[in-house]
Amino acid sequence: MSDVPPIILADKQELTHDGFLYIIEKEVYRGRTLEASCKKELVHLLLQHPNAPVILDYTLFDFMQAQELINLCARFPQSHILLSSSDLSSAFVRQVIPATTNTSLVFKGNSREALTKALYSVLQSQRYLCTRTQELLKLPEAQHENNPLTKTEEEILKLITLGKSSKEIACIRSLSQHTVVTHRKNIFRKLEVNTVYEAARKAMRMGLMDAAEYQI
Numbered sequence: 327m328s329d330v331p332p333i334i335l336a337d338k339q340e341l342t343h344d345g346f347l348y349i350i351e352k353e354v355y356r357g358r359t360l361e362a363s364c365k366k367e368l369v370h371l372l373l374q375h376p377n378a379p380v381i382l383d384y385t386l387f388d389f390m391q392a393q394e395l396i397n398l399c400a401r402f403p404q405s406h407i408l409l410s411s412s413d414l415s416s417a418f419v420r421q422v423i424p425a426t427t428n429t430s431l432v433f434k435g436n437s438r439e440a441l442t443k444a445l446y447s448v449l450q451s452q453r454y455l456c457t458r459t460q461e462l463l464k465l466p467e468a469q470h471e472n473n474p475l476t477k478t479e480e481e482i483l484k485l486i487t488l489g490k491s492s493k494e495i496a497c498i499r500s501l502s503q504h505t506v507v508t509h510r511k512n513i514f515r516k517l518e519v520n521t522v523y524e525a526a527r528k529a530m531r532m533g534l535m536d537a538a539e540y541q542i
Contacts, residue, residue, distance in 0.1 A: 331357065360378070
C-alpha cells in the first residue's frame with residue numbers, strides 16, 4: 327500500500343464527515359486518511375501528496391470564490407477533488423465544472439449508493455457528476471426564480487447571510503439602523519421566508535448568491 331496515496335478529507339460537518347469516513351474505511355479505500363480543517367492545511371497536504379484524492383465540502387470550507395477552487399485544481403492537476411455540498415447554485419456549477427477536469431460533484435442529499443459510486447470514481451481519477459449536477463448544467467442560463475428584490479436589498483441580504491448585524495450593516499451601508507431593519511423586513515416579506523437560512527436558500531435558487539458565500 328506504500329504506493330497508494332492518502333485520501334484527504336476536508337469536511338467540517340460532523341454527520342457527513344463521519345459518514346464519508348465510514349465509507350472510505352469500510353467500503354472504498356484501505357489507504358491512509360488525512361484530514362484538513364482549513365484551506366491552508368489542505369494546500370499543505372497537497373504539497374506533500376500532490377496526487378492525493380480530496381473530499382471537499384466547499385460551502386463549509388474557507389474558499390470564498392469559485393475561481394479560487396479553479397486555481398487550486400489547476401495547481402494540483404494530479405489530485406482529483408470530490409466536491410460535496412448541501413446546495414450549490416447553477417451559476418457556481420456552470421463556472422467550476424467546465425473550467426476543470428479534475429473535479430467531481432455530489433450533493434449530501436444523494437443516496438449512500440451515489441456517494442460510494444462518487445468515491446470509487448474519484449479514486450480512479452474519473453469524473454463523477456450526480457444527476458442533480460447534470461440537471462444544473464443543462465438549465466438555460468437565465469432560468470432562475472423571479473427576483474423581487476431591489477439592488478440595495480440584494481446587497482443587504484448578502485450582508486445578512488454573512489452574519490452581519492443590523493448595526494454593522496448600517497455602518498457598512500451608511501444607513502440608519504431603522505432603515506436596515508425595514509429593509510430586512512421587506513426582504514423577508516418579498517421572499518416569503520421567516521429565517522436567514524430560508525432567505526439564503528431562496529437567494530441561491532434565484533442565482534443571487536452562491537452557497538460558498540453563505541456563512542451562517
